Amino acid sequence: MSDRPRLLLVDDDLTFGEVLQKALVKRGFEVFVAQTVEEGLAQAARLTPEYAVIDLRIGHDSGLVLIKKLKELDANTRIVVLTGYASIATAVEAVKLGAVHYLTKPADADEIVAAFHKEEGDVGVAIKDKPLSARRMEWEYLQKVLLEHHGNISAAARALGMHRRTLQRKLDKRPVKE
Template sequence: MTDLPRLLLVDDDEVFCQVLERALGKRGFQVIVARTLEEGLAQATRLTPEYAVIDLRIGHDSGLVLVQKLKELDVNTRIVMLTGYASIATAVEAIKLGAVHYLTKPADADEIVAALYKESGDPNVEIKEKPLSVKRMEWEYLQKVLMEHGGNISAAARALGMHRRTLQRKLDKRPVRE
């Protein structure tokens, strides 16, 4: 048995998991990998990790659910939400649910470790000079409405007055940069 701190890594990207598992292992963690929401919850229940790195989108599931479940199991688990689909709405929800940080992909192991250990906010974070583009604002709004409806695409589509498949198509696209 090892005395290294346990870190649960939940992401559906196999190659990304392999690379990050190796890198975090070299940085002093015992890494437990899960590729689905259910597997992540099972591992967390069995091992009670001190740290977790959770992808926002795990297949068709929301990693936010796992953040909430991990905090219910142990309020001291330090969680970083990692995503290629960043939005203000999901960042706010991740923090409210108990994540200590929210990082966008690509993030390297050093950034992730720094985020796991970060104890407070940074008042010197850069404030953008340019407002968000109309396309980015639309994407952010869709994310907000989706979160308000508990991640239910059908309910969010009804609230937005659009067809469910149209909303799915818009959400499946990577967010436009600012």
């Protein structure tokens, strides 16, 4: 092991992971990459990283599980969540579980490194003039219900009164732009 800070990167996108790994190595980290939740858990237990970059959706699994496990291994691990599926519900849960920041893809290495060191919120963040669209609000609500049922699509579908496959189709789509 080197004296460089250890960083665990868990993302199922192989190309994105390789590019981000190289960029983070250039910024002084010793980077270990995993492409599944199971690989991420095994590496975390072996390495006890100081930093972690976790994709929110890893295949069909949730990166939120990793946040909780990493914090159990070492409460001082600085975790940034990256996602192409941003929602208010998942951002709130990620921070509640111990992530220091939540970034939407594409995020570059400099944004990620800066996010590791953010200690406080930014009161200068702009508040949007118009509310979310009805389609975006539906997507956000589906995400909230899914989180309430611990990622169990069947249970969430029952709670919503819809067929499981219908919910799955709605969740597989990218979030509606605001």
